Amino acid sequence: MSNKHIVVIPGDGIGAEITAAALSVAQAAAEKCGCSFTHEIKQAGGAAIDAFGVPLPEDTVEACRKADGVLLGAVGGPKWDNVAPELRAEKAILGLRKALGLYANLRPVKAFPALAGQSPLKPEIVSTVDILIVRELNGGIYYGPRQEATMIKGIEQACDSEVYSRPEVERIVRLACRAAISRKGRVMSVDKANVLATSRLWRKVAAEVAADYSQITLDNMYVDNCAMQLVLNPGSFDVIVTGNLFGDILSDEAAVLTGSIGLLPSASLGDGTGLYEPIHGSAPDIAGKGIANPLGTILSAAMLFRYSLGNEQAAVMIEKAVDQVLADGYRTADIYQQGFTKVSTEEMGRQVIARLR
Numbered sequence: 474m475s476n477k478h479i480v481v482i483p484g485d486g487i488g489a490e491i492t493a494a495a496l497s498v499a500q501a502a503a504e505k506c507g508c509s510f511t512h513e514i515k516q517a518g519g520a521a522i523d524a525f526g527v528p529l530p531e532d533t534v535e536a537c538r539k540a541d542g543v544l545l546g547a548v549g550g551p552k553w554d555n556v557a558p559e560l561r562a563e564k565a566i567l568g569l570r571k572a573l574g575l576y577a578n579l580r581p582v583k584a585f586p587a588l589a590g591q592s593p594l595k596p597e598i599v600s601t602v603d604i605l606i607v608r609e610l611n612g613g614i615y616y617g618p619r620q621e622a623t624m625i626k627g628i629e630q631a632c633d634s635e636v637y638s639r640p641e642v643e644r645i646v647r648l649a650c651r652a653a654i655s656r657k658g659r660v661m662s663v664d665k666a667n668v669l670a671t672s673r674l675w676r677k678v679a680a681e682v683a684a685d686y687s688q689i690t691l692d693n694m695y696v697d698n699c700a701m702q703l704v705l706n707p708g709s710f711d712v713i714v715t716g717n718l719f720g721d722i723l724s725d726e727a728a729v730l731t732g733s734i735g736l737l738p739s740a741s742l743g744d745g746t747g748l749y750e751p752i753h754g755s756a757p758d759i760a761g762k763g764i765a766n767p768l769g770t771i772l773s774a775a776m777l778f779r780y781s782l783g784n785e786q787a788a789v790m791i792e793k794a795v796d797q798v799l800a801d802g803y804r805t806a807d808i809y810q811q812g813f814t815k816v817s818t819e820e821m822g823r824q825v826i827a828r829l830r
């Protein structure tokens with residue numbers, strides 16, 4: 474792993490705190506593996522609105538295109554909620570995903586053995602959680618034609634549209650099928666095909682794609698049932714493949730099974746630079762207090778090593794250190810219970826580094 478270069482985008486809210494912790498862990502892991510990478514910090518989201526007047530400066534996009542990988546905190550927050558829709562901080566993340574062609578968002582949801590007792594579910598159910606959510610990230614309702622609220626015949630109306638094309642569905646389902654081969658071989662395609670035309674296309678294309686893979690089985694489930702089954706019987710899922718909106722919502726729900734949304738990482742992949750970010754947002758309610766859980770971002774850095782920097786050794790080293798830090802009883806506020814050691818964001822990063830081996 475020589476001459477690798479990454480862009481770090483702290484973003485807004487807790488972004489600066491969690492990316493600082495994750496970057497320190499990544500640098501320490503690289504050093505332990507006898508390698509290194511360079512990095513540069515770029516702005517996006519509210520921070521970029523404040524500095525440059527736009528949520529996603531071209532300079533940031535260009536730097537990301539040239540880099541081997543991008544580590545991102547999160548963007549957005551109430552400070553920027555009342556700007557014009559095209560200038561919203563969240564446009565930065567949507568724009569970056571589009572600009573980098575990041576059509577696949579991998580969100581692994583795996584139980585942490587040390588936290589089994591802290592989930593709202595029974596420990597014996599939590600221990601069965603090992604799901605890979607494969608969320609389509611470049612299409613669907615987040616990118617369809619939109620009409621902001623306007624008066625039509627005296628009534629205020631707004632409109633968002635969901636569009637999916639065959640190639641968009643094909644490539645994401647193919648990726649999910651390939652991922653399932655090295656897991657338990659089960660793909661659950663989640664849609665709302667009883668109502669939505671896009672879902673009916675999705676279901677048809679998914680069946681055709683899956684027919685190319687004799688090693689996997691494909692089943693379909695409506696998203697409302699899936700939301701329930703995730704809580705009732707999470708162990709029944711292996712790979713879930715779904716559209717942009719459903720994947721966004723289901724993964725926040727699934728995060729709770731493991732103990733906290735602050736724990737879950739993600740990799741956004743396409744044909745160019747990969748982007749790595751925790752699944753949560755900028756958590757303005759706890760920003761600047763030093764209490765955010767950095768483990769989702771630290772585990773995103775592990776995925777950065779795995780998928781973009783070609784360093785599986787560093788990825789596994791980080792993942793093991795995170796398991797160990799939890800086993801040793803260290804907890805940020807979101808997962809703290811009496812009898813454990815409460816630590817700050819920064820201290821959690823330091824404790825992970827101390828366990829890299």
Ligand SMILES: NC(=O)C1=CN([C@@H]2O[C@H](COP(=O)(O)OP(=O)(O)OC[C@H]3O[C@@H](n4cnc5c(N)ncnc54)[C@H](O)[C@@H]3O)[C@@H](O)[C@H]2O)C=CC1
Binds near residue numbers: 548549734736758766
């Ligand atoms: N990828 C991105 O940049 C995303 C940005 N957002 C933006 O973030 C802002 C806040 O959105 P919310 O709906 O409040 O979602 P959120 O995920 O930021 O927060 C939801 C709840 O989870 C908690 N939480 C989140 N991350 C945590 C962590 N690492 N440690 C401990 N607790 C954590 C928060 O304190 C809050 O109570 C909005 O502007 C939203 O648009 C939301 C999701 C993703």
Ligand SMILES: CC(C)CC(=O)C(=O)O
Binds near residue numbers: 563566567615721752
């Ligand atoms: C701006 C949103 C689409 C970000 C989000 O909630 C996510 O990707 O999880």
Ligand SMILES: [Mg+2]
Binds near residue numbers: 721722725753
């Ligand atoms: Mg989300």
